[in-house]
Amino acid sequence: MTENTEFIFAILFQLTQLLLVVLAAPLLSGWVNQCQAWLQNRSGAGVLQPYRVLHKLFHKDAVIAYNASPLFRATPYIVFGCMWLAAAIIPIIAVDLPFSRAADVIALVGVFAVARVFISLAAMDIGTAFGSLGARREMLVSFLAEPALLMVLFTASMISHSTQLPTIVDTLAHHQFVIYPSLAFAALAFVIVLLAENARIPVDNPSTHLELTMIHEAMILEYSARHLALIEWASSLKLFAYISLGIALFTPHGIAEVGNWAGLPLAIGLLLLKLMLAGAGLALLETVSAKMRIFRAPEFLGTAFLLAVLGLLIHFLLGV
Amino acid sequence: MPIKHPNLQLTRLTDAVPTWAGEIGAEYLPDVCRQVRDGGGRLVALWGSDARKLRGGFMLHVALINESGLVCLHVPLPETHPHYPDIARIFPAADRMQRATCDLLGLHPLEASDHRKWLCHGAWHGGSFPLRKDFDAAASRIDAADDYPFVHVAGQGVHEIAVGPVHAGIIEPGHFRFSVIGERVLRLEERLGYVHKGIEKRFESMSLLQGAKLAGRVSGDSTVAYAWAYAMAAESIAGITPPDRALWLRALLLERERIANHLGDLGYLGNDVALSFGFAQFWILKEQVLRTNAALFGHRYLMDCIVPGGVAVQLDAAGKHLIEQECLLLQREVAVLRGIYEEHAGVQDRFIGAGRVEPKLAAQLGLCGLAGRASAQAWDARVQFACAPYDKLDVRMATYRNGDVAARVIVRFDELFESLRLIGQILVNFIHEEDATQALEKLPANGFGIGMVEGWRGEVMVAIHSDAQGNLARIHPHDPSWQNWPVLEHAIIDNIVPDFPLINKSFNLSYSGQDL
Numbered sequence: 001m002t003e004n005t006e007f008i009f010a011i012l013f014q015l016t017q018l019l020l021v022v023l024a025a026p027l028l029s030g031w032v033n034q035c036q037a038w039l040q041n042r043s044g045a046g047v048l049q050p051y052r053v054l055h056k057l058f059h060k061d062a063v064i065a066y067n068a069s070p071l072f073r074a075t076p077y078i079v080f081g082c083m084w085l086a087a088a089i090i091p092i093i094a095v096d097l098p099f100s101r102a103a104d105v106i107a108l109v110g111v112f113a114v115a116r117v118f119i120s121l122a123a124m125d126i127g128t129a130f131g132s133l134g135a136r137r138e139m140l141v142s143f144l145a146e147p148a149l150l151m152v153l154f155t156a157s158m159i160s161h162s163t164q165l166p167t168i169v170d171t172l173a174h175h176q177f178v179i180y181p182s183l184a185f186a187a188l189a190f191v192i193v194l195l196a197e198n199a200r201i202p203v204d205n206p207s208t209h210l211e212l213t214m215i216h217e218a219m220i221l222e223y224s225a226r227h228l229a230l231i232e233w234a235s236s237l238k239l240f241a242y243i244s245l246g247i248a249l250f251t252p253h254g255i256a257e258v259g260n261w262a263g264l265p266l267a268i269g270l271l272l273l274k275l276m277l278a279g280a281g282l283a284l285l286e287t288v289s290a291k292m293r294i295f296r297a298p299e300f301l302g303t304a305f306l307l308a309v310l311g312l313l314i315h316f317l318l319g320v
Numbered sequence: 321m322p323i324k325h326p327n328l329q330l331t332r333l334t335d336a337v338p339t340w341a342g343e344i345g346a347e348y349l350p351d352v353c354r355q356v357r358d359g360g361g362r363l364v365a366l367w368g369s370d371a372r373k374l375r376g377g378f379m380l381h382v383a384l385i386n387e388s389g390l391v392c393l394h395v396p397l398p399e400t401h402p403h404y405p406d407i408a409r410i411f412p413a414a415d416r417m418q419r420a421t422c423d424l425l426g427l428h429p430l431e432a433s434d435h436r437k438w439l440c441h442g443a444w445h446g447g448s449f450p451l452r453k454d455f456d457a458a459a460s461r462i463d464a465a466d467d468y469p470f471v472h473v474a475g476q477g478v479h480e481i482a483v484g485p486v487h488a489g490i491i492e493p494g495h496f497r498f499s500v501i502g503e504r505v506l507r508l509e510e511r512l513g514y515v516h517k518g519i520e521k522r523f524e525s526m527s528l529l530q531g532a533k534l535a536g537r538v539s540g541d542s543t544v545a546y547a548w549a550y551a552m553a554a555e556s557i558a559g560i561t562p563p564d565r566a567l568w569l570r571a572l573l574l575e576r577e578r579i580a581n582h583l584g585d586l587g588y589l590g591n592d593v594a595l596s597f598g599f600a601q602f603w604i605l606k607e608q609v610l611r612t613n614a615a616l617f618g619h620r621y622l623m624d625c626i627v628p629g630g631v632a633v634q635l636d637a638a639g640k641h642l643i644e645q646e647c648l649l650l651q652r653e654v655a656v657l658r659g660i661y662e663e664h665a666g667v668q669d670r671f672i673g674a675g676r677v678e679p680k681l682a683a684q685l686g687l688c689g690l691a692g693r694a695s696a697q698a699w700d701a702r703v704q705f706a707c708a709p710y711d712k713l714d715v716r717m718a719t720y721r722n723g724d725v726a727a728r729v730i731v732r733f734d735e736l737f738e739s740l741r742l743i744g745q746i747l748v749n750f751i752h753e754e755d756a757t758q759a760l761e762k763l764p765a766n767g768f769g770i771g772m773v774e775g776w777r778g779e780v781m782v783a784i785h786s787d788a789q790g791n792l793a794r795i796h797p798h799d800p801s802w803q804n805w806p807v808l809e810h811a812i813i814d815n816i817v818p819d820f821p822l823i824n825k826s827f828n829l830s831y832s833g834q835d836l
Contacts, residue, residue: 290666
């Protein structure tokens, strides 16, 4: 194979992943909601409901407050772009995608942070009480979640001696299937961060209608129509990206390599299975827990940080 | 005799609950109120009426309660400058009732600390009073922007959060103004009255039986309690007692209403801490109760089942069996769900300590009903003033001292099980015979009667005044929410903002019932 065709293949793989992610992200959210409905004895709206919501929202006229600045209008696009970029960096269907080399895990955390900064600024832009309330709470949660996430990523980096995601995934995927104690701790910490960062129960409630209780929803109260659709879609993408990142770090086995067309169907099939399991697990977690009082969130995320540090220490001290 | 005062002549009414009424001069009102308060009694309701045609001037009516029963004081006021001494410093709960009476009838409490309007949201102009007989609705209408001075909290870092009257969820309208530092609530001020529909005025142009329908719609979740209280007041004026069978059926309906609402609230409380599982389970049960209601009595929420003089529904042996089966099922399911709520650490962490109302504060503010019993205020009209058929039932009152959300949940569970037990007893006593009663259609002239029923939220009171022709002259339906809304303002102090929906739901007060 010449270098040229290899490059074209790589680009094709990258495009496949980009398309797959953006199209499948709402499906994952729908799957989580459907699992929750089943667990709660309800029939549920079906896995395709998020698509219907997006379709509805894209066909409505946007209403924007008079005092909204251009930042408010631009934010949905920036947030959507950030999440899509994040999903492009993470090795989801194959390792060594062209985009992956562009940013390492620290930059990935940075991409999430950019989206968060913009959505918080936009929430305060209108000047309503709820927007500032939500932005304030979002910052409380995320400034604690971020270091925990970095610690998790560092643990994985230590094992593979690189902060490049493709190298990390490649090392872990081709390693013998053993449980690393350090990674087990990191995985626990990661689940907590995932819950906090994606506005899930017990930290936030994505389906809440209680304006005084919500975090993420409070920030996007003023958005409507296409802007809201983009933000909803970006939330789905974020969940998809986080779960994919978890899969890439902790169970990357079966992931394809760029150019390996024969391995692609198996890789996608395995990915779907892992996503379904992760979604069902998330639904189960959310169903059995109640939302905690907001000032418990620091303790909860402190636990995540502690677990991640433990993982790191175990790797240092025991070398596993 | 419940109260002794040299200037007060009380007469006993022929009422199902022990009730006395008497006239007293405005200047002696604070004395009597203080005497009742010092004796452990409290204020039930305060309203006014326009008696200019009948005897000249206006009347202020104050319903007080102590352990011997209900006392209704009639206070005659002059036609020009009708005013009376403020009693809100004796009974804080009187404050909003006085302001509402001022909005609707122009009766002024002297030296009251709060002179702001309450029910009037700028729909009629100052100087016109909807409940006066000569009120001209068309001429009084204004469409000016409403202005209401909220109390401002000053200080570094204090800011306000204005919530409602339009909310993110589908609930009734009410405005809540929080003054907060960070997440901590320093002060909450409520602004209600958004659903003022002129119910009291509407009653005055209705016949007794039409009025029964309207009474059942004052607050939709307490339709049985209102309809029964209305019927009780009418029967008291007419001096009749409904047949036993009707009374047993009324109690059955009231307990079923309590069960349906407690199930719904317990589900909502689970939902507010994001335990959607509890929400779904309790609402499946509630839906089942509502469907049985529809199948047996023709209405999911039991509207129009009670009429003055008796009941408008039947219950046959098959229906009785269905209810018995349902009670068994509820007993089993709710016991399991109670176990889950009580053993769920996350749920208990949210419930315990949130929105605490100390018994002392509860007594001072006159907290009543279910929320009162969760703060050691042992008042339950089914127990203390057991009207038929509760006098044969031996109701066990559920009380708790902690006064937090958890306590109100426990009281709900206890009352739910007690209601299931009572339904069992009611069905044993229930008599199978055809209804021989005639609905009461006309009242005697110049009568006055009071009905009081322990609804699921608390005591629901309806007062009826009839005129010289025996028509409805003035009806005052009173919801326990009047007493409990102000306590919510205290319950939230020093809690955090995100706990407010949960605390609010644990009280679950009526907007419609108090806005009228």
